[in-house]
Amino acid sequence: MNMHTIADPAQHAREIRMMLLDVVQRARNAIPEIDDPRAKALFETTAETLLGVAKAYEDYGEGREAAWTA
Secondary structure, eight states: OOOOOOSOHHHHHHHHHHHHHHHHHHHHHHGGGOOOHHHHHHHHHHHHHHHHHHHHHHHHHHTOSHHHHO
16 A cells, blocks of 8 residues: 655545546447447446546535535
C-alpha cells in the first residue's frame, strides 16, 4: 500500500471526478453500439451510479455537505 500524503486533496478530488465523468460518457456512448439488453442496462446503471459518486466529489470540492466541512 502506498503511504504517501496527497498535498492537495481538493485537486485530487477534482481529478478523480473528471475521471468518473469520463467513464460515464464512455459507458453511455457504448449503449447504442450494444445489442444485448442486459449489457445496455449494465452500462446505464454504471453511468447513473458514477454520476452519483461524481456528485459527491463535486459536493466535497464545493463544501456543500456538512460531512465534508468537518
